[in-house]
Amino acid sequence: MASLNDIAKQLAGYDPQALSVPMAQQFIAELVHRMPPWPSHSIPVDQAFERILASDVTSPIDVPGHNNSAMDGFAFCAADQTSDDAQLMHCVGHVLAGQAWHGRVERGQCIRITTGAVMPSGLDTVIPVELTQVEGTRVQWSRQMVQAGDNRRLAGEDIAKGAVALRRGERLGPAQMGLLASLGITEVAVQRQPRVAYFSTGDEILSLGQAPREGAIYDSNRYTVRGMLQRLGCEVVDLGVIPDEPVALEACFLNAAREADVIITSGGVSMGEADHTKAMMRRLGDVAFWRIAMRPGRPMALGTLGQSLLFGLPGNPVAVMVTFIAFVRPALLQRMGVTSVQPLMIRAKSQEALRKKPGRTEYQRGCLSRDAQQQLWVKTTGQQGSGVLSSMVQADGLIVLHHDQGDVQPGEEVDVLLLETCV
Numbered sequence: 109m110a111s112l113n114d115i116a117k118q119l120a121g122y123d124p125q126a127l128s129v130p131m132a133q134q135f136i137a138e139l140v141h142r143m144p145p146w147p148s149h150s151i152p153v154d155q156a157f158e159r160i161l162a163s164d165v166t167s168p169i170d171v172p173g174h175n176n177s178a179m180d181g182f183a184f185c186a187a188d189q190t191s192d193d194a195q196l197m198h199c200v201g202h203v204l205a206g207q208a209w210h211g212r213v214e215r216g217q218c219i220r221i222t223t224g225a226v227m228p229s230g231l232d233t234v235i236p237v238e239l240t241q242v243e244g245t246r247v248q249w250s251r252q253m254v255q256a257g258d259n260r261r262l263a264g265e266d267i268a269k270g271a272v273a274l275r276r277g278e279r280l281g282p283a284q285m286g287l288l289a290s291l292g293i294t295e296v297a298v299q300r301q302p303r304v305a306y307f308s309t310g311d312e313i314l315s316l317g318q319a320p321r322e323g324a325i326y327d328s329n330r331y332t333v334r335g336m337l338q339r340l341g342c343e344v345v346d347l348g349v350i351p352d353e354p355v356a357l358e359a360c361f362l363n364a365a366r367e368a369d370v371i372i373t374s375g376g377v378s379m380g381e382a383d384h385t386k387a388m389m390r391r392l393g394d395v396a397f398w399r400i401a402m403r404p405g406r407p408m409a410l411g412t413l414g415q416s417l418l419f420g421l422p423g424n425p426v427a428v429m430v431t432f433i434a435f436v437r438p439a440l441l442q443r444m445g446v447t448s449v450q451p452l453m454i455r456a457k458s459q460e461a462l463r464k465k466p467g468r469t470e471y472q473r474g475c476l477s478r479d480a481q482q483q484l485w486v487k488t489t490g491q492q493g494s495g496v497l498s499s500m501v502q503a504d505g506l507i508v509l510h511h512d513q514g515d516v517q518p519g520e521e522v523d524v525l526l527l528e529t530c531v
């Protein structure tokens with residue numbers, strides 16, 4: 109495993125006490141890149157929903173498998189049409205989806221065909237039934253209504269046999285599942301799901317079910333972290349709340365490193381904090397303690413403990429979610445072999461002036477709306493304190509004010525990260 113020092117030496121301008129968000133992301137990406145890859149395994153397609161492909165899937169067949177009709181109508185050979193606008197052909201047969209036509213079709217003859225049915229050989233065009241006048245076997249239409257090749261799907265038009273149908277690193281969503289099925293594929297190679305252990309630290313933190321006491325608060329971080337991990341498709345191991353106490357912390361860290369590929373803690377990494385979490389991380393692993401130029405967030409620990417990747421997130425509930433989105437999510441996706449790890453951002457106009465100091469990245473909670481001209485606008489949820497979890501509930505997205513960006517004027521466009529796509 110790479111040491112943090114090796115990576116630090118390679119990054120020009122690396123300063124753990126004043127790290128920009130992009131540099132912290134680059135550092136983490138480099139660390140994950142140097143970790144040994146995980147072996148993949150094959151599973152039945154029926155169980156593969158939301159999993160990540162470990163290798164390209166090439167198509168064993170042409171899709172569609174045959175030239176077929178895209179409409180209900182009459183199939184004919186375009187070259188058999190006369191030069192007049194009024195066309196007349198005689199219908200000599202009927203072919204339904206799932207059937208093939210083996211009879212002969214002479215010049216000037218057509219075949220009634222339904223959507224999806226195999227095109228009889230020699231025929232290349234379909235005139236939809238609603239554009240025809242039919243009397244007995246006489247079928248008439250206007251030549252200008254149809255071009256040669258219309259309403260016919262060619263074999264292999266969607267995917268040709270041997271072509272790459274899905275790429276490694278792609279998540280198997282509903283469309284990908286349907287595509288695999290359409291190819292008749294029953295098994296796929298997928299990446300392993302990371303096992304992630306997480307716990308909260310702090311003497312003031314209560315687990316659900318414990319009696320409230322003065323000065324204590326209920327643990328929300330384990331619930332936001334678990335939710336975000338499950339959305340990513342990780343296996344989760346909840347290790348509870350650990351008090352600021354060396355023996356309990358050591359046992360918990362060692363257990364987590366044995367159990368999990370990734371360890372996430374929250375709390376206890378602030379500057380000058382008198383607790384034991386930092387000391388224990390430093391003693392047991394290769395860990396850097398960062399002050400990141402961001403809001404909310406700022407203090408964070410990153411490193412390795414045994415074979416496990418370790419994230420020591422701040423304690424404040426909004427800071428936990430934001431640092432997860434900015435750092436943990438891309439790292440987990442990268443570890444899972446996903447090719448695009450950065451969430452999609454959209455542009456919206458700010459309804460209000462936003463104060464912002466250049467030299468740090470800010471994530472403000474915002475709500476989106478559209479005006480009568482369909483212009484997208486964003487407005488902050490108000491209170492932006494890093495402990496105000498209700499702001500995350502109200503928000504549609506995070507307004508990302510980038511490192512070098514300054515104040516924002518009303519009506520100015522800003523980047524917004526849609527929460528729906530990243531938590």
Ligand code: AMP
Binds near residue numbers: 308378
């Ligand atoms: P710390 O970094 O440990 O000083 O925590 C910063 C703030 O976040 C303090 O106000 C903590 O009480 C709060 N906090 C820490 N952990 C949690 C948690 N698991 N759930 C809710 N709040 C927390």
Ligand code: MG
Binds near residue numbers: 310383423
């Ligand atoms: Mg604490």
